[in-house]
Amino acid sequence: MSPWRRKPSAKRYRNRTWRRRWSPLSAVLGGPTRMLASMSNGPGREIGVFGGTFDPPHVGHLAIALEVRHVLDLDEVWFVVAGDPWQKSAERSITPASIRLAMVEAAVSGVDGVQVSSLEVDRDGPSYTADTLTDLAAAHPADTFYLIIGSDAAVGLDTWQRPDVVAELAKVVVVDRGGREGGRPPAGWSYELVDVPALEVSSSELRRRVADGAPIRGLVSPGVADVIEAHDLYQELS
8 A cells, every 4th residue: 555645734624625626537437347355454544434325326426435535635435335224215125235235346446545345234234324433443443534424414413323423433524516515514513524526416316217228327337337237227216
């Protein structure tokens, strides 16, 4: 692993927006096929934790991970695939976790500095961020974790399961898109604010496109498209 370097002032400020004209999106659609089987180890790393349903994962997800890693000089970003996304499973049918995990592995294949965790997929019961951070901190006690969330989720942090544990075990990174100011964490939360180039793509729109027979290649990586086709996903909207 190359030596980690931190911008001198990157951690001295909170509630500050970081913007860059350059975004490392060249890795989003390319790269050799490679499955990421396990998390790497190293002392004192700074790791972004990017959780989600990823049904399916798309180029916008990778753009967020890569931009946050670049702006905050993180060593890695770990995609954490929700095993039982309890907030969404009551709304619609969710693709089986093993298939969503395979899609995320395909999405990040060959992308430097990005890995995939099956921690929540392997754990029984609903996926709670507090549990995930507790497990990660126990397994990697020397590392510092940055929880990457969208501005829409930030406003509800106080309603999460055991928010005090979340605040203790991770630094929160709130993502705005395309310069549009979104929601902010409740009073008392410390956080970094990163503005990410806006890509007009969403998982719900991709599911609709597949159901309608519209093309999705270019909006997802080739490997993700292959998994969707192999499992005949999203043929009907629920």
